[in-house]
Amino acid sequence: MTGVERLGAGRYLAAGQRPDNSLTTLHELSTEDGSTVRGALSTVPGATTVVCLMHPRQDLTHHPLVPLLLRAGAAVWTQHTRSVNNDLALVHEQALLDVAAGMMFLRERDFRAIVTLGHSGGGTLYAFYHEQAGLPAAERIALAPGGRPVPLPETEMPLPDGAIFLAPHPGQGKLLLACIDPSVADERDPLSVVPDLDPFSPANGFAEPPASSSYSPEFLARYRAAQRDRVARIDAVAREHLARAGESRASFTKSRDAVDRRRSLAPRIMAVYRTDADPRTVDLALDPSERPYGSLFGKRPDLINYGQVGFGRVTTPEAWLSTWSGLSSNADFVRCAPRVAAPTLFVEVTGDQAAFPADSRAMISALGADDLTAVAVRGLHFGGPIGDGEPTGNELAAAEIVSWLAKRYELA
Structure with a gap:
């Protein structure tokens, strides 16, 4: 496609140069349930405060804030979850076990202060961790939404000394609830459309980009209700798959028949079509801000919505209920935030x-x-500048973060 700009071009920024006196070491950790996760600890001489960056799905080893924090005199811990770069089976309750392993490692390193920094989906991951770590062990979640036992009550979960949230969204499930396309008429057919719910139909208020669309309150009310209905339908399918697997496990316990064992293990992979359809991305009059036209995935949601890229597109029933369902997931920022x-x-x-x-x-x-403390800086979600020649959002955010850290914790 020579001469055609890639739909998702410009989403990410490269990290800058780290200080010459910084040292990075790699570490492999074991979680309470026996999984292995990895992290990188970057330090500068004299650093006694460590800032932690994690995301439930992405590798943040080279996050643009890392060199900026190191230059300010903080150590930086960047860690993977067990689902890094492959969220097919991401269960958020298990990801908390991964966070806990990192917190235990850092406590053993004798840092005077451990501060979490959750960017984007990392915000809800860390809010969820703060919430669960702050509860008495017996009150922590013991079962993920799909029914999987998770040993959070048995896990040592050190409480961090501070929390920073940078451009956090409300949670993977709440995010998907707002951008899933409810006009899918048949979950087996990615092109099927209910015309009255189609967000990219001119009849419903869509305008050919780059012009902003204009949706009526009546359409938006129907649209938002239909989004919840679609998520509820997918929830029901996920629970049905898990119930059948549970029946096979119970049957195997009695029969010890290999056929039942195979049925209990056979994965159900769910394809969820069209998940880039939040009306706010193309109707800039809705909850107005300085955002540009388009979604996180690029400038043409009307096209990207039909492509392979998007939230929760391929998932297991457990991962859907724990991570992607805005109706079932525990990883909900607003739900978790009161205990931060x-x-x-x-x-x-x-x-x-x-x-x-x-x-x-x-x-x-x-x-x-x-x-x-709540502040706002000019910038895009992934830290880019809003206008050409302006400081990046990452640079502006780093200045606020460093100032806040310096007033509360020791920096080298």
């Missing part, structure tokens, strides 16, 4: 295409910390 009690900094970016102003207000209002 450590000193907290919330950094909103004004051009965010994942967390819109109303989302950010709801998340900030829900946070339970007495020491709570």
Whole structure:
């Protein structure tokens, strides 16, 4: 496709140069349930405060904030979950076991302060961890939404000393609930459409980009209700698959028949079509902000929605219920936020295409910390600048983060 700009071009920024005196070491950790996760600890001489970056699905080893934090005198811990770069089977409750392994490792390194920094989906991951770590062990979640036992009550979960949230969205499930296309008429057919719900039909208010669309309140009300209905239908399918697997496990316990064992192990892989259809990405009058036209995935949601890229596109029933269902997932920022009690900094970016102003207000209002600071900086979700020649959102956010850290913790 020579001469055609790639639909997702420009989403990510490269990290800058790390200080010459920084040292990075790689570490392999074991979790409470026996999984192996890996992390990188970068330090500078004299660093006694460590800032932790994680995301439930992505590798943040080279996050652009790492060199900026090192230059400010903080150590930085970047860690994988067991589902890094492959979220097919991502169960958020298991990801908390991964976070806990990292926190235990850092406590053993004798840092004076451990501060979590959750960017994007890392925000809800860390809010979920703060919530569960702050509960008495017996009150922690013991079963994931799909019924899988998770040993959070038996896991040592050190509480971090601070929390930073950078452009957090409301959670993978809430995010998908807002951008899933409810006009899919047949879950087996990615091109099937219910015309009255089609967000990319001019009859419903869509305008050919780059013009902004204009949806009526009546259409939006039907659209949002239909999104919930579609997620509920997919939830029911996921639970049906898990129930059948459970029946086969129970039958195997009695029969010891290999056929039952195979049935209990056979994976159900769910394809979820068209998940880039939040009306706010193409109707800029909805919850207005400094965001550009388009979604996190690129400038043409009307095309990307039909492609391979998108949230929760291929998943297992367990992962759907734990991570991608806005109706079933526990990894919900607003649900978790009241138990985030450590000193907290919330950094909103004004051009965010994942967390819109109303989302950010709801998340900030829900946070339970007495020491709570909320700031906004000009920038895009992944840290790019809004305008040519401007400082990047990452640079502006780093200045706020470093200033906040320096007032509360020791920096080298």
